Amino acid sequence: MSKPQIKAFVFDAYGTLFDVHSVIEKCNELFPDKGEEISKVWRQKQLEYSFLRQLMGKYTTFLEITKDALYYACKEAGVELSEGNKKELIKSYLKLEHYEEVESVLKELSSFQKAIFSNGSLDMLTPLVDQSSFGHLLDEVLTVDEVKQFKPTPMSYQLVLEKLGVRREEVLFMSSNPWDIAGATSFGFYTAWINRQDKVMDELGVKPHYEYRDLNGILEHIE
Amino acid sequence: MSKPQIKAFVFDAYGTLFDVHSVIEKCNELFPDKGEEISKVWRQKQLEYSFLRQLMGKYTTFLEITKDALYYACKEAGVELSEGNKKELIKSYLKLEHYEEVESVLKELSSFQKAIFSNGSLDMLTPLVDQSSFGHLLDEVLTVDEVKQFKPTPMSYQLVLEKLGVRREEVLFMSSNPWDIAGATSFGFYTAWINRQDKVMDELGVKPHYEYRDLNGILEHIE
Numbered sequence: 001m002s003k004p005q006i007k008a009f010v011f012d013a014y015g016t017l018f019d020v021h022s023v024i025e026k027c028n029e030l031f032p033d034k035g036e037e038i039s040k041v042w043r044q045k046q047l048e049y050s051f052l053r054q055l056m057g058k059y060t061t062f063l064e065i066t067k068d069a070l071y072y073a074c075k076e077a078g079v080e081l082s083e084g085n086k087k088e089l090i091k092s093y094l095k096l097e098h099y100e101e102v103e104s105v106l107k108e109l110s111s112f113q114k115a116i117f118s119n120g121s122l123d124m125l126t127p128l129v130d131q132s133s134f135g136h137l138l139d140e141v142l143t144v145d146e147v148k149q150f151k152p153t154p155m156s157y158q159l160v161l162e163k164l165g166v167r168r169e170e171v172l173f174m175s176s177n178p179w180d181i182a183g184a185t186s187f188g189f190y191t192a193w194i195n196r197q198d199k200v201m202d203e204l205g206v207k208p209h210y211e212y213r214d215l216n217g218i219l220e221h222i223e
Numbered sequence: 224m225s226k227p228q229i230k231a232f233v234f235d236a237y238g239t240l241f242d243v244h245s246v247i248e249k250c251n252e253l254f255p256d257k258g259e260e261i262s263k264v265w266r267q268k269q270l271e272y273s274f275l276r277q278l279m280g281k282y283t284t285f286l287e288i289t290k291d292a293l294y295y296a297c298k299e300a301g302v303e304l305s306e307g308n309k310k311e312l313i314k315s316y317l318k319l320e321h322y323e324e325v326e327s328v329l330k331e332l333s334s335f336q337k338a339i340f341s342n343g344s345l346d347m348l349t350p351l352v353d354q355s356s357f358g359h360l361l362d363e364v365l366t367v368d369e370v371k372q373f374k375p376t377p378m379s380y381q382l383v384l385e386k387l388g389v390r391r392e393e394v395l396f397m398s399s400n401p402w403d404i405a406g407a408t409s410f411g412f413y414t415a416w417i418n419r420q421d422k423v424m425d426e427l428g429v430k431p432h433y434e435y436r437d438l439n440g441i442l443e444h445i446e
Contacts, residue, residue, distance in 0.1 A: 045425070051274045052402050052427055055376050056409050060428070068426035076423045153278050179275050186279050200299045202268070203291035204275060205283070 004172070004190045004209075006221050008164045009109050010142075012175035013118035013125060016194055016215075018096040018132075026092040030085050034077045041076060045069035047179075050119055054150040061121040061145055066093060094127040098134070099196075105215045106137040108222065115140035117160050117173070119150050140164065152183020160189075172221060178202040185209070192218050227413045227432075229444050231389045232332050233365075235398035236341035239417055241319040241351060249315040253308050257300045264299060268292035270402075273342055277373040284344040284368055289316060317350040321357070322419075328438045329360040331445065338363035340383050340396070342373050363387065375406020383412075395444060401425040408432070415441050 011017050020043060027042070028035030046062075046069040053059055070089060074081040106114055115138060118125055122143055129135045142163055149156040160171060168188035175181050176194045182204040185191045193201065193208035194215060201207065212218065234240050243266060250265070251258030269285075269292040276282055293312060297304040329337055338361060341348055345366055352358045365386055372379040383394060391411035398404050399417045405427040408414045416424065416431035417438060424430065435441065 048271075048274075048402075049425070049427060051271075051278060052375060052405065052425075055274060055277055055373075056406050056427070057377055058409060058428060068428075072423065072426045150278075152275060154280055179271075182275065183279050186281060200295065202272070202275075203295045204272060204279070205281060205291075 004169060004221070006112065006172045006190065007170040008113035008115065008160075008166045008172070009218065010115050010117050010160055010164075010171055010173045010189075012173075012177060012180055013116050013120055013128070014096075015176040015196075016174055017102050017116065018098050018128060020096060022096050023089065023092050026089055030088070031074075031077070031079055034079060038073045038077050038079070041073040042070050045072050047177075050150045054153060059148045059150070061123070062119050062150075063090075063121050063124050066090065066124070093124060095131060096128060098132050099214065101215050102132075103134045103137070105219065106134050108219055110137075112222070113139050113164055113166070115142055115160070115164060117142045117144075117151075117157075119144050121145040151180055152186070154183075154187050157184055157187040157189065172218065174215065174218060179204070181208045182206050227392060227395065227444070229335065229395045229413065230393040231336040231338065231383075231387045231395070232441065233338050233340050233383055233387075233394055233396045233412070235396075235400060235403055236339050236343055236348060236351070237319075238399040238419075239397055240325050240339065241321050241355075243319060245319050246312065246315050249312055253311070254297075254300070254302055257302060261296045261300050261302070264296040265293050268295050270400075273373045277376060282371045282373070284346070285342050285373075286313075286344050286346050289313065289347070317347060318354055319351060321355050322437065324438050325355075326357045326360070328442065329357050331442055333360075335445070336362050336387050336389070338365055338383070338387060340365045340367075340374075340380075342367050344368040374403055375409070377406075377410050380407055380410040380412065395441065397438065397441060402427070404431045405429050 014020055024039040027039035031038055046066050049065045049069055125141050125143055129141055144150055144156045147159050171189040173184040173189040174192045174194055176196055178201055181191050181193045185206040191208045192210040192212055195211050237243055247262040250262035254261055269289050272288045272292055348364050348366055352364055367373055367379045370382050394412040396407040396412040397415045397417055399419055401424055404414050404416045408429040414431045415433040415435055418434050
């Protein structure tokens, strides 16, 4: 494979830059015996509902989907979700911790375009990025909400090209989510799967161009 | 709700008419300690891959997806899938047992149109229906493969109208899958959720018109 000429480094948010584990902790705190199961189902349904609503042609914001998924997870677990607990859990999604290498990696990329591209809506992304230590290092925070097309549809990834003024093969896209990597690869981006938990890649007919344990791996593309 | 004037009774196949449990048994037989986990992940990825490929615009047949999902499930479980085991497991999908009430319910519906409408391709559906005891009671076996649009897209459900020559509100659609019920309801069918395992309905902004424990419940619509 010839070395790509990358102009823009584009990052998924949840699981890639930000650790959703702080939500798990809050779940365990509020639902001591059932926190782990609830948080697992919450995340699973959050993804599933974004896929299904896109297929059904019934888009709504990721914030609404996140609330719906939490409601389902609690109902399935047989616990009541009080308004207070709901607010607290949703709030924790706006304060997720980021992975430790994010800031130093972004600093190394100073001469390139750097953007977040997420299924999250701005009512979730803006507070999250603002409370982080690296918001000022990003050129753009892009959301699918602008086109109302969830990843992994081709129309969603198209937004990146329009907003950053680059061609597909000038983008290196990073995600920890195999389905996001499959969608972005299929669309024509160069892709780096940030495989933090040593998972198995999904069988969707495409493979990532690169695979790294954390974001430090992508620095080989600026050497 | 005024009583609908149903002309066509349309059934999802997997989980609704046919019990996927026989696959679980075969998995347990071939992978003694890991069969349950493998069969669970197999089904989960089978559904997920159909959704994701539709979103990515990378349709392939449900048979291919079923093979891909099985391959993933075995890889994740750390077991080798021999060609022999693969063939045996796929073959078991063509010989699933049906739920016990299916035949008697279909007989009661003799004066109505009756059809299967499934994400399965004909290379899976035809052998399955042929080996059952009720194939001759069905007017049509419809597959999304004809339009290359997986459920729950609106375009997939549209096929039912074209093939059966009915209007949306003349269809009662039965499925055990909450996402299928959500898609069909959103499309405009009357829907009956066959909730065999007493699950919680998904939060996708729509509810089934009816909910029954098994297919006998739908007979109230012919009285």
